[in-house]
Amino acid sequence: VTGPTGSTGPTGLTGATGATLTVNSAFASNTTGSTISVILGGTSISLPSNQNIGPGISIDETNTTFTVSNAGTYFITYQINLTATLTVSSRLLINGLPNTASIVAPVLSVSSFNNSIIVDLTPNSTITLQLLGSLSIANLTTGGAGASISIIRLR
Numbered sequence: 001v002t003g004p005t006g007s008t009g010p011t012g013l014t015g016a017t018g019a020t021l022t023v024n025s026a027f028a029s030n031t032t033g034s035t036i037s038v039i040l041g042g043t044s045i046s047l048p049s050n051q052n053i054g055p056g057i058s059i060d061e062t063n064t065t066f067t068v069s070n071a072g073t074y075f076i077t078y079q080i081n082l083t084a085t086l087t088v089s090s091r092l093l094i095n096g097l098p099n100t101a102s103i104v105a106p107v108l109s110v111s112s113f114n115n116s117i118i119v120d121l122t123p124n125s126t127i128t129l130q131l132l133g134s135l136s137i138a139n140l141t142t143g144g145a146g147a148s149i150s151i152i153r154l155r
Contacts, residue, residue, distance in 0.1 A: 024056035024070055024153035028063065033142030038088050042132035045080065045140075045147045057151060066127045066151060076102070077116040078129050078149045081141045085109035089133040092117070095125050105133070118154065127151060 028047035036043055044064040053059055056070045068074065080090050090113040092102035104113045129149050131138055140146025 022152055022154070023054055024068065024072070025052075025054045026057040026059070026066060026151045027052045027148070028059060028066075029145045029148035030140055031142065031145060032140075033083075033146055034140050036131055036138040036140065038086075038131045038134065038136045038138050040133065040135065042091070042093070042130040044093075045129045045131060047129070047147060047149060050148075056153070064128055066149070068121050068125050068127070068151065068153070069123060070153060071121060071123045073118060073120050073154045075116065075118050075152045075154055076127060076149065077114070078102075078147070079114040079145060080112070080129070080131065080147045081145065082111040083139040083141055085111045086136050086138055087134055088131050088136060088138060089113075090115070091130055091132065093126070093128040093130060094119065094121070096128075 028051045029049045030045065030047050031049040034046060036045060046063045048063040056068060058067050076092060087109045089103060089105040092099045099117060099119065101117045102115050104115050129147065
């Protein structure tokens, strides 16, 4: 037979705080209503507005290509809002190659694109947001996010 439970002892010291991986994050948008000349092979979208680029991530001088310096698993989400419907597609290039899971390729003309992916990246991987698929002129909306991207390291 088990006897009665004794009283609870004193609480121990609090341990050290663990690493915060989401310190590697970035956000950027385009709120200027840029005009994009879309070509079949893809046109990169400049994201010069409202940049919040944390440590471990940088953006090039054209505001189109992000570089993550740390390897890890990243959550990447993007949106593109056009002033008129077009028959174009959107995608992310990872290290210069299309990421299939990130492609939005509508059958009909649309004016809004968005997608989210979780992807493993190696050190110094690059990320670029593009429109592609038909020769056309795309105008990003103004007064809000015509296009934006968020990049967050999960682990």
